[in-house]
Amino acid sequence: MRWMVAAIGAGLASVVAAQAYxxxxxxxxxxxxxxGVELVEAHCSACHSLDYLTTQPRGKGEAFWAHNVxxxxxxxxxxxxxxxxxxIVAYLGRTFG
Numbered sequence: 001m002r003w004m005v006a007a008i009g010a011g012l013a014s015v016v017a018a019q020a021y022x023x024x025x026x027x028x029x030x031x032x033x034x035x036g037v038e039l040v041e042a043h044c045s046a047c048h049s050l051d052y053l054t055t056q057p058r059g060k061g062e063a064f065w066a067h068n069v070x071x072x073x074x075x076x077x078x079x080x081x082x083x084x085x086x087x088i089v090a091y092l093g094r095t096f097g
Contacts, residue, residue, distance in 0.1 A: 029054060036091030043080050043088060047072070053092065062093030 029050035031037050044053060056068075066089045072078040073085065080088065 032095050034091060034095060036087040037095075039084050039087050040091055043078065043084060044072075047076065047078060053096065056096060059097040061097060062089055065089045065092035065096070068092075 026049065031040060031050060031053070040053070041050065044050060057064075069080070069085050069089050069092075073080055
């Protein structure tokens with residue numbers, strides 16, 4: 001039985017190793033200018049592309065953004081001071097609804 005597991009593992013490793021792919025080139029994201037945009041660019045882009053912000057559902061309001069910023073802090077460990085978080089939420093709410 002062990003030889004089967006070893007053989008399957010070796011076979012899978014060779015299949016995985018044989019796969020080659022190229023990621024698309026990341027294009028810079030330019031957020032609309034406004035109060036708080038510098039904080040968004042600094043804090044949010046530290047962990048993910050700013051595309052993440054521009055592809056979220058529109059019109060959900062500031063509460064949606066407050067929940068997401070809180071999640072980034074509480075769940076993902078983003079180190080964002082409280083005043084910066086408030087400014088980020090305000091910017092995202094105004095800009096993306």
